[in-house]
Amino acid sequence: MEKCWQEKGNYHTCYSGAINTNRHKIKMEFSPIILSSLSLLSLLFAAIVVPLVISSQRLLIAISFSLTAVASLLAVAAGCWVVGSGLINKLILPLGLPNLPFHLRLDPLSGFFLTVIGLLGFFVSIYSIGYVKGFLGKRSVTPLVIFYSLFMASMFLVVLADDAFFFLISWEVMALASYFLVMFEDEKTENRRAAFLYLVVAHVGAIAILLSFGVMAGLATGFETFNGYTFDAMREAKFSSGWATVAFFLAFFGFAAKAGVVPLHVWLPEAHPVAPSNVSALMSGVMLKTAIYGIIRITFDLIHVFPWWWGAIVLFLGLISTVMGVLYALMQHDLKRLLAYHSVENIGIILIGIGLAMIFTSFNLPILAALALIAGLYHTLNHAMFKGLLFMGAGAVLHATKERNMEEMGGLIHKMPWTAALFLIGCISISALPPFNGFVSEWLTFQAFLLTPALPNALLNLLIPLGAALLALAAALAAACFVKAYGVTFLGHWRGHHNPPSAPPFMKGGKGGVEVDWFMRIGMILPAIACLGLGVFPTFFIQWMDIIPEQLLGSKIAASAGAFGWMWLTPVSHERASYSGFIVFLGILSVVAVVYLLLHTRRTAVRRAPIWDCGFGKLTNRMQYTATSFSMPIRRIFGFLFNIKEQVRITPPVPPFNKGGGGGLHYHLRVRDRFWNLFYQPVADASFWVSRQFGRLQQGRIHIYLVYSFITIIVLLVFLR
Amino acid sequence: MTTSLAAQINSVLAALILLTAFGLLVQRRIYGLLHLFAWQGLFLSISTALVGYAAGSHHLYISSILTLALKVILLPYILHALIVRLQIRKEIEAVVNVPTTMLIGIALVIFSYHLTAPIMELSTLVTRSTLAVALATVMLGLLMMITRRHAVTQIIGFLALENGLFFAATSATYGMPLVVELGVALDILIAAFVFGIFFFQIRTTFESLDVNQMAKLKEED
Amino acid sequence: MKTYPLITEILQIVAVLILAPIFIGWIRMVKCWLQGRTSAGLFQPLRDIIKLFYKEVVLAENASWIFRFTPYLVFGVSVLAAAIIPILSTDLSLALTADAIVLVALFAIARFFTALAGMDIGTAFGGMGSSREMMIASLSEPAMLMAIFTVSLVAQSTSLAQIALVIGHGPFILRPSLAFALLAFVLIAIAENGRIPVDNPATHLELTMIHEAMILEYSGRHLALIEWASMMKLFLFASLGIVAFFPWGIGEGSLKDIPIAFVLLIAKLFIAGIVLVLIETGLAKMRIFRVPEFLGSAFLFATLGMLSYFILE
Incomplete structure (x- = not known):
């Protein structure tokens, strides 16, 4: 890998030696950031122009979601390009307030998140073409289309923004667009409540982020000039440790509220289930990741010198989120709410990687920090894939059965074979089982844990292994949870009080008649393939994204990670640990095939018979294990x-x-x-109390209001004399 | 036997003492508790003799024999007799459930390691690494006295705590002067007798050895 | 690619396939002797499997493809694990495929599918078995990771071949940490393989059964594959214990080592079987909500192992 950036604080667009001249010419016309701007333009086109021009709702769905799919692909291309080459692209837009232009910057870290968002955006857009048709005839889909495109565009902008001002604008647009998407089916009280809660938490978080940027900008250039709002100025600034701590924890609080870190997660299981499923897939799969992006950007790029206990706190909160998320998920019987709680869990796993990277960095162990950061980033990508897949699967089930409650489902594998098979892949991936992708990133996280004895701090040495045990607990509980989710939804008999599902009009025939259409199937097949690919060939992807820790931490792991050939993933060294997803996949597959063929050389009879159940014989559907009993x-x-x-x-x-x-x-x-009850009820009570106190001011009589104005004027005159 | 082998065996014994301390914390049956306590005494006695051999301080042999006689044979025998006389058969109720107690115990071990780490830096003795274990044993004994309701388990907890102190003395300084040790041993013996008398008193007053009954002594508001 | 590791690989897989039922036969034999019964002989489990392969498969009416696919997958996973663990030699061509953590995850995927198969038919028994199996698994996993952590502290590696080499060749040191880890590992192995006191492998019609409840509806070759795989699982756990804690005698670089390694393996398994039987005969099956305490103590042992590595070694 060529060295293609300069020391910290002195970033500029630069290229690797061998292809320097060649690439330089191309850049003039065409660079990744131009590509991503194209993507943004087409999203804006889909959001603003298309709904105005096209009046047919059916056509609107087809055209605008195709446009968002294309735009996502462009973003993926830009992201892959920039991560692959290690370029840093910048663009200054002559927009915004006078003297405060918008800065855009595309470096490998943004490029990586651009790829993640774009990839899932592409899959979900294809899925949406089929899925949104389900709303036809019930309500106008125009707001969904508009806010969907805006939502995508704002997520891209969040990772591209290179100044605090533009970042916060994109962040707000993202929050508002997703708020309207959660509100889409606004006739239900449940939806309005969830959306409101989401809006409140999002804004409390946004205020914290704003304050954090304020602190950093103020420290960077002082308050006389206002150039400190660019990220470049913040990168160059030297923060005193006290103010850096304030800035970091404000930002961490804000981003944690968005990411759903325990105890700021309460909005997540409310908002995700009620949003349309394609939107929940995006919100859970990638919107939460923008917060992860923010944490990485602020910690490793903007502040970049920090004490170890920041990392310890991030690690601790990550562990709490992981375990609490999965335990709460186990208690749910609403399929989408269960998935939402799993997002809390997975965000926790990502934070574990980041927290370990922070601890390693502060003890000056860059290679180990790179490993931990790669683990976190890889899990970010993986979680986007499988959580997107699972939410899309849940959406398919929801539209087939009109039911979110698992206790009313069962036996859907016979009615929806495609959805069942694809949902199973999602379940295996999220349960961290080889050879799928969730396992690779959890394995890397475990490896990072196993390397903590290298830390020169005795207390951390003793405490961090307990964290590894918690992660193992969470992984096993996740498997239990998805056996439950899959077993109750797709296996066994129909559990519901109602009749088995009848085919809604938008679904094409197939066996049993409730399978979803091909757009939705392809939208789910692609992430399923991605799950397998990311699990079987991790070395390629890790080498590809290794530039990110190289730029942020000054070290990479590819030299060791792929040292033993593409088949074996060997972080640190092959004597330490190794894993080959490819051989695991191939090995299991070939043994299964050989055994199957050996056993089927002669025609062997399979007799179908009533269920045995120890000869009980009076089995009814209501005797099955339910989600609650499981x-x-x-x-x-x-x-x-x-x-x-x-x-x-x-x-x-x-x-x-x-x-x-x-x-x-x-x-x-x-x-x-x-x-x-612990955190939110007291806050809610307090704010009601404060509101009531203020309510006393309102008397409804005009002369009392005049008295208020009069007193205000007097007070002002006294003080501003 | 080389010093390094002696140190190795000593750390194995320390590990066993720690294990028995945890065993005392989670064991439900009262006879099981007695056996564990006797084992702990035995390991302590062997460890003391070993340290005496390795350090060449021969008065530790006497301490070792004293421990053996007192904590492995005499005290368990007295407690056993008490249990038989008092006819205690029930499983012992714990205030906190077992897994939580274990987790608190683990936290205590980590804490005592953290506490003793600076001392271990200063010390040059081969046995210095067992100091953390000794402190942990003291704390676990105290934890046992807190989490158990039964009076007999509380005295076992107290005795385990004393084992920890004794172990700390041998591992940190190769033992206290013999006079002190003899005095402590005598104290323990007397304490055991006093406890025995108290058991009978408690039982005749409350008709139970559940120390929660003593809450009745609190003055009503 | 060198031919030697490949030959060992094949030898080892064949050995595991055949020795696993015999190991179960040995355990049952010792158990019979201890309980004053006449045993059915060392080869009875092998005969049972062969018999099952010739039986007709009876499937429940609503069994889906998951139910039919699970036996093959479970068996495939076991064979793959048999190819990875350095049982006869540390120089296997697939040894790098998985370290200890991947191996645990491999068994987890087999368990995942078995639990799904238990829920597929829709009987109360199947669901109960799945639910309890997943509960036990989630509690044993942290203990297992802690044990792996402790061993990796000593060996500086989670690669099984490397662990065997480091512990087998290093100077002999009394290590309390490894002793604790071994203790934890035995408890975990008992829980993972559904042995007494966690589950009873000999019951077929009891409300307390766990593993048997999940596979209640299987018959014919499907049942044969599942039974064979679970025998291999016990065998593999035994050899995992041997690799991590008693690796002396495992072959390293040449074919000449293999016979000695084989004989030593048999001897170690002979003892492992007796120890397992002694544990199983000495204990009574506990009720399901005592299992958390059982696995909690496994976790405690493993953690004490980790702590004593840092404190005492």
């Missing part, structure tokens, strides 16, 4: 972490018994987030 053992063991209310109501039988007079047994379970 998670009962874990609910009992970890019960102290939840706010559980369990009720059994018995109604005695009344004669005549044979005509519906038999007694009933009703089980009621309510599991609530403890954090709600």
Whole structure:
């Protein structure tokens, strides 16, 4: 890898030696940042022009989502290009306020996130062509189309922005666009409440980020000039450790609120389930990642010198999010809410990687820091793929059954074979099972954990392994959770009180008649392939993205990671640890094939018979294990972490018994987030109290208001004399 | 036997003492507790003899034999007799559940390592690394006295705590002067007798050895 | 590619395939002797498997492809694991495929599919088995990771071949950390393989069964594959323990080592079987909500191992 950037604080566009002249000429007309601007323009076109021109709703869906798909692909191309070449591109837009132009910058870190967002955006846009048709005839899809394109554009802008001003504008547009998307089905109270909660948390977070930028800008250039708002100025500034801490924790708070880090996660399981599924896929898959981007950008790029205990706090919060996220997910029986809680878990895993990278960096162990950062970034990419896939699958199920409650599902594998198979791939990936992608990044995180004995701090040496154990617990619980989710939704018999699902009009026939159409299938097939590809060939992708730690931390792992050939992933050295997803995949596949062929050399009979069940014989669908019963053992063991209310109501039988007079047994379970009562209820109560106090000012009589004005004027005159 | 081998064996014994301390923390049956306590005494006695051999300080042999006699044979025997006399058979109730107690215990071990790390830097003895274990044993004994409800388990916790102190003395300074050790041993013995008398008193007053009953002594508001 | 590692590889897979049922036979034999019963002989499990392969497959009406695919996958995973663990020699052509953590994850994918198969038919038994299996797995995983962590502190590696080399060749040092890790590993192996006191492998009609509940609906060759795979799993856990804690005698670079390694392996398994039987005979099956305490103590041992490495060594 050629060295193609300069020392910190002296960034400029630069190229690698061998292809220097050649590339330089191309750059004049065409560079990654031009490519990404093209993508942005087409998104804006899709958001503003297309809905004005096209009146047919059906055509609008097809054209605008094709446009967003193309725009996403352009962004992926720009991102891949910039990460692959290590270029740093800059652009100053003559927009914005006078003397405060917008700065854009595309470096490998932005490029990586651009790729992640674009890739999932591409898949989801294809999926949306099929999915959004489901709303036809029920409501106008125009707002969905407009805000969807705006949402995509703002996410791209967030990772491209190179000054605090533009960053915050993009951040706000992103929050508002997603707010309107969550509100899309606004006739339901549930949706309005969730969207409002989301808006509140997003804005509290945004204020913190604004303050953080304020602190950094003020320290960078002082408050006399206003040039400190560019990221370049912040990079060059030397912060005193006290102010740096203030800036970091303000920003971390703001980004954590967006990412859904425990205890700031409460909006997430409310907002994600009620949004349209394609939007939940984007929100969970990539919008949360913009917060991760923000954390990495501020920590490693803007502040870049920090004490180890920042990293320890990030690591600790990551671990808490991981474990609490998966435990709360286990308690859910709403499919999309379960997935939303898993986003909390996965954000936690990413933060573990970042936290470890921070600790390693502050102890000056750059290679290990690079490993941990790569683990976190790789999990960012992986989570985007499988969580997008899972939300799309959940959307397919939702539209086939009109049901989010898993307890009302079952046996869908027979009705929706495609969705079932693709959802299974998502489940395996998120449960961190080889050979799929989720495992690779968790394995890298474990490797980073296993290298912590190198830290010269005895207390950390003893405490960090316990964190590794927590991560192992979370990984295993995630597997349990997805056995539950998949088993209850797709396997067994139909559990619902209602009849089995009938085919909604938008779904084409197929066996059983409820499978989704080909747009949605392709939208899910592509991320499924990505999940497998990222799991089987991790070395390629890790070598590709290795430029990011090289620029941020000054060290990379590719020299060791791919040292043993592309098949083996060997972080640090092959004597330390190695993994080959390719051989695992091929090995299992070939043994399965050989055994299958050996056993089928002669015609062997398979007889279909009624269920045996130890000869019980009176089995009904209502006797199956449900989501609630499946998670009962874990609910009992970890019960102290939840706010559980369990009720059994018995109604005695009344004669005549044979005509519906038999007694009933009703089980009621309510599991609530403890954090709600711990943190949010007091804040909500306090703000109500404050509002009531202010409410006293309002008397409704005009002369009292005049008195207020009069007093204000007097006070002002006294002080401003 | 070389010094390094002695140090190795000593750390194995330290590990075993730590293990028995955790065992005391989680064991439910009262006879199991007694056995664990006796084992802990045995490991302590062997360790003391070993340190005496390695350091060449022969008065430690006497301490070792004293430990063996007192903590492996006499005290368990007395407690056993007490249990039989008092007819305690039930499993012992813990105030905090077992996994939580374990986690607190692990945290205590880490904490005591953190506390003793500066001392270990200064020391040059081969046994210095066991100081953290000794401190952890003291803390675990105290934790046991906090988490258990039964009076008999509290005295076992107290005795385990004393084991930890003794172990700390041998590992940090190759033992206290013999006179002090003899005095401590006598104290322990007397304490055990006093506890025995108290058990009978508590039981005749409250008809139970659950120390929670003593909450009745609190004056009503 | 050198031919020697490939030959060892094939030898080892064949050895595991055949020795695994015999190892189970040995355990059952010792158990019979201890309980004063007449044993069915060393080769009975092997005969059972062969018999099952010739039986007809009876599938439930609503069994999906997951139910039919699971036995093949579980078996495939076991064979792959048998190719990775350095049982006969550390110089295997696939040894680099997986380290200890990947190996744990390989067993996890087999478990994932078995649990799904348990839920596929829609019986109460299957769901119960899946639910409990996943609960036990999630509690044993942290303990397992902690044990791996402790071993990797000593060996400076999670690669199994490297662990065997470092511990087998290093100077003999009494290590409390490894002793604790071994203790934790035994408890985890008992839980993962569904042995007494966590699960009873000998029951077929009990409300307490876990593994058997999940595979209740299997028959014929499917059942044969699953049974064979679970025998291999126990065998592989035993050899994993041997690799990490008693690696002396595992072959290294030439074919000449293999016979000695083989004989030593048999001897070690002979002892491992007896130890397992002693544990199983001495303990009674515990109720399901005692299992967290059982696995909690496994976690405690593993953590003590890690702590004592830093404190005492």
